[in-house]
Amino acid sequence: MCSRNRITFGVAILMLSLGIARIASADGGEQQVCDVRADYALGMEDYSEAIRLHTEVIRKRPDDALAHYHLGFAEGMMGNRKAEVSEYQRSAALGLKNWDLFLNIGLAQLEIGELDAATDSLRQAVLLGENHAESHFNLALAYERRGMHADAERETLASLRLNPGQPDARNLLGVIDAQEGQTVRASLVWRELVNDVPDYEPARANLALLGSSNEIARGKTAAVVPPPAAAVAAIEDQRKPPAQRRETELVLDSAKQNGR
Numbered sequence: 001m002c003s004r005n006r007i008t009f010g011v012a013i014l015m016l017s018l019g020i021a022r023i024a025s026a027d028g029g030e031q032q033v034c035d036v037r038a039d040y041a042l043g044m045e046d047y048s049e050a051i052r053l054h055t056e057v058i059r060k061r062p063d064d065a066l067a068h069y070h071l072g073f074a075e076g077m078m079g080n081r082k083a084e085v086s087e088y089q090r091s092a093a094l095g096l097k098n099w100d101l102f103l104n105i106g107l108a109q110l111e112i113g114e115l116d117a118a119t120d121s122l123r124q125a126v127l128l129g130e131n132h133a134e135s136h137f138n139l140a141l142a143y144e145r146r147g148m149h150a151d152a153e154r155e156t157l158a159s160l161r162l163n164p165g166q167p168d169a170r171n172l173l174g175v176i177d178a179q180e181g182q183t184v185r186a187s188l189v190w191r192e193l194v195n196d197v198p199d200y201e202p203a204r205a206n207l208a209l210l211g212s213s214n215e216i217a218r219g220k221t222a223a224v225v226p227p228p229a230a231a232v233a234a235i236e237d238q239r240k241p242p243a244q245r246r247e248t249e250l251v252l253d254s255a256k257q258n259g260r
Contacts (some may be wrong), residue, residue, distance in 0.1 A: 035069040042070055046237075048076040057134055065094035076104075081112045099129025110145070118142045133163035140172060149176050167193060167200045174206060183210060252255060 033039050038053035054071035057064060068125035072087030088105040106121035129135045140155035153176050159169045174189035189209060193203040 024212075033068055034064055038067070039070060042074055044076075047074045052076065065091045065096035068094065069096060069104075073104065076108055081108055083111070084108045097128060099125045099132060099135055102128060103132075103138060105134055106142065110142060112140070115142060115146050119146065131162065133159040133166065133169075134216045135159075136162065137166065137172070138171050141168070144172065144179075146178060149180055152176055167197045167203070171200070171202050171206065172198055174203070178206075178210060186210060 011179050017172065035053065035057045037048060038057055041050040043045075045095070051071060051074045054067050057067045059073065062068065068091040072084045072091065075087060076084035081138055085105065085108045088101060091101060095192065102121050102125035105116035106118045106125055109115075109121055118138070121143040123137065123197060125132075125135040126139050136155045136159035140152045140159060143149075143152035143155060153173065156169050156172050156176070160166060160173075163169070170189060170193050172191070173184040175185070177186035177189060182198070190203040190207045190210070193200060196206065204222045
């Protein structure tokens with residue numbers, strides 16, 4: 001089995017720092033090696049050679065589902081996202097039904113922005129690997145990206161039940177709370193996370209961003225609340241708070257986009 005951190009995501013209202021681990025071999029009782037030389041190159045992270053050798057294997061055995069899986073993994077590690085997804089899908093069509101295959105399909109689809117397809121793939125990963133925390137967590141990410149916060153929270157909590165120590169999942173809970181306007185809850189989640197994992201920078205960054213947005217909101221509110229003596233003269237300004245709320249939201253959205 002070969003895994004490696006591939007990318008870092010910044011998602012949601014603030015920041016998530018996620019090392020996505022791709023799993024290069026089938027799980028469970030399936031055959032683990034499609035070809036000794038090809039899989040050796042994959043295990044040594046010589047992805048160009050792994051692509052060449054797995055392509056040879058597939059030329060001889062086009063119905064080798066595991067070879068397509070491994071070729072897709074190597075393609076993905078070389079940045080060939082469409083080829084990666086295509087090989088994974090061929091592997092699934094040929095009958096490979098492992099949770100880690102569908103996890104990898106979903107993660108690749110997330111990377112290229114195919115959110116609906118990624119959600120379907122990651123749901124399948126959860127169905128096949130319900131006892132694997134990463135299946136639930138990455139499905140939660142797909143839901144969060146689609147704005148399906150209740151579903152995202154459910155899957156995040158499922159992931160945490162399986163692996164309570166995950167800082168990324170705890171951070172995601174804070175992100176979901178913040179997006180739902182539960183800033184006090186979000187702050188508590190991140191403060192506890194910083195206390196438990198002092199070097200986890202996303203939680204610190206999120207607390208700072210949350211504090212900054214709250215300061216902006218307080219400042220704008222103060223600016224549109226007139227002193228008693230000026231209340232009558234400023235009566236027409238009472239419609240300003242909604243506009244100020246929109247400005248605050250733009251600040252948070254900008255933080256979201258910069259995080260990505």
